[in-house]
Amino acid sequence: MTNKIKTQTLDINKIREDFPVLAESMNRHPLVYLDNAATSQKPKSVINRMHDFYSKQYATVHRGVYTLSQNSTWECDLVRNKCREFLNARDTSEIIFVRGTTEAINLAAFGYVRKFLKAGDEIIISEMEHHANIVPWQLLSQEKGFKLKVVPVSDDGELLMDAYQKLLTEKTKLVAITHISNALGTVNPIKQITHLAHQAGAKVFIDGAQGAVHLKVDVQDIGCDFYAFSGHKIYGPTGIGVLYAKRELLEAMDPYQGGGEMIELVTFEKTTFAKPPLKFEAGTPAIVETIGLGPALDYVMTLGFDRIEAYEQSLLKYATEKMSQIEGLTIIGRAKQKDALVSFTLKDIHPHDIGTILDQEGIAIRTGHHCAQPIMRRFGLPATARASFAFYNTKEEIDKLVAGIEKVKEVFA
Numbered sequence: 001m002t003n004k005i006k007t008q009t010l011d012i013n014k015i016r017e018d019f020p021v022l023a024e025s026m027n028r029h030p031l032v033y034l035d036n037a038a039t040s041q042k043p044k045s046v047i048n049r050m051h052d053f054y055s056k057q058y059a060t061v062h063r064g065v066y067t068l069s070q071n072s073t074w075e076c077d078l079v080r081n082k083c084r085e086f087l088n089a090r091d092t093s094e095i096i097f098v099r100g101t102t103e104a105i106n107l108a109a110f111g112y113v114r115k116f117l118k119a120g121d122e123i124i125i126s127e128m129e130h131h132a133n134i135v136p137w138q139l140l141s142q143e144k145g146f147k148l149k150v151v152p153v154s155d156d157g158e159l160l161m162d163a164y165q166k167l168l169t170e171k172t173k174l175v176a177i178t179h180i181s182n183a184l185g186t187v188n189p190i191k192q193i194t195h196l197a198h199q200a201g202a203k204v205f206i207d208g209a210q211g212a213v214h215l216k217v218d219v220q221d222i223g224c225d226f227y228a229f230s231g232h233k234i235y236g237p238t239g240i241g242v243l244y245a246k247r248e249l250l251e252a253m254d255p256y257q258g259g260g261e262m263i264e265l266v267t268f269e270k271t272t273f274a275k276p277p278l279k280f281e282a283g284t285p286a287i288v289e290t291i292g293l294g295p296a297l298d299y300v301m302t303l304g305f306d307r308i309e310a311y312e313q314s315l316l317k318y319a320t321e322k323m324s325q326i327e328g329l330t331i332i333g334r335a336k337q338k339d340a341l342v343s344f345t346l347k348d349i350h351p352h353d354i355g356t357i358l359d360q361e362g363i364a365i366r367t368g369h370h371c372a373q374p375i376m377r378r379f380g381l382p383a384t385a386r387a388s389f390a391f392y393n394t395k396e397e398i399d400k401l402v403a404g405i406e407k408v409k410e411v412f413a
């Protein structure tokens with residue numbers, strides 16, 4: 001893409017036409033979809049590609065000698081290469097297809113940590129992690145006797161980097177941190193986190209479920225050992241995601257699941273394994289979901305992350321200004337580096353009530369603990385309401401959200 005195209009602003013009306021669901025109505029109002037951090041809507045290019053593939057090209061991968069299957073394998077390999085390009089990984093063997101971020105974290109936990117960490121070792125996570133980046137490490141720590149240490153978070157929702165540095169010791173073997181918090185929107189300094197962890201001799205896992213959607217990721221520049229993201233959050237299908245890991249780690253790791261295609265040779269006495277990535281992809285994969293991920297990544301790469309970020313930041317700024325003016329509304333998470341979501345409480349109104357009333361206005365937001373109970377506890381809250389934005393959202397939609405919140409207040413006045 002040329003610099004000229006990249007410096008143009010996004011044509012939001014045109015973009016919205018690419019996402020058919022955005023033209024739908026909900027409860028007699030035009031749909032205002034603000035739950036993008038949970039899962040994002042799909043452009044026609046993704047929907048059509050999957051439909052066409054099922055209609056004309058579908059066959060298994062890696063197993064067939066016939067042309068239909070070989071083409072299917074070829075198409076999935078092209079998507080693997082697109083993921084490599086998307087993350088700037090060195091090689092396609094460093095791209096493992098998984099069901100999503102959750103499975104990627106479990107793969108690293110059970111393939112790497114279970115093999116290489118021992119009793120007394122330490123893993124550092126943070127107070128703002130999603131449960132997916134807590135529970136797998138916890139399950140293993142209980143089995144293996146290593147310790148989980150937690151980086152605290154400031155009142156603004158920023159990681160306390162001094163505390164992080166103090167937690168790092170020669171016992172630290174892994175640092176597992178989210179790129180962007182799904183509950184607060186905080187963008188963490190993952191390059192610095194990685195650098196410090198490496199100085200202490202620890203490996204680094206970055207949970208990119210939110211990060212890969214909003215920011216340009218370059219795994220070589222970050223230097224992280226693992227990076228994971230989910231297809232469904234980045235305008236692609238559910239059931240497909242990526243674990244990036246450095247090749248030498250993948251070679252040393254144990255497979256996560258046993259089954260078809262991940263083997264080299266099987267006897268009843270012993271099995272040897274295929275090389276990465278197939279070593280970690282047991283069973284018939286999510287073929288059509290893999291195919292659908294291709295146009296989703298094309299879509300964001302064509303828009304360009306500099307433009308996506310600039311536009312989403314303008315939405316965040318606008319929403320923050322407008323919502324701050326609502327009496328009784330408190331924004332949870334005011335980090336200096338923050339991405340496109342606003343988590344909030346409104347007086348003592350339960351977030352589920354806020355969500356239910358907004359739904360009557362056609363506005364979809366998420367309410368609850370956002371699968372991040374520890375950070376809710378940190379702020380002394382059971383739950384928040386969360387509006388999360390994508391590049392297809394508009395300031396007019398934020399105005400509708402603000403009007404909807406005023407309506408909630410009226411109901412509870």
Ligand code: C6P
Pocket residue numbers: 037038039100101102103130132133178180181182183207209210230366370371
């Ligand atoms: N967060 C949200 O509404 P999966 O479900 O595997 O695609 O992604 C899990 C996950 C891991 N880490 C972070 C930071 C996440 O935000 C998520 C998913 C959704 O915030 C569903 S709870």
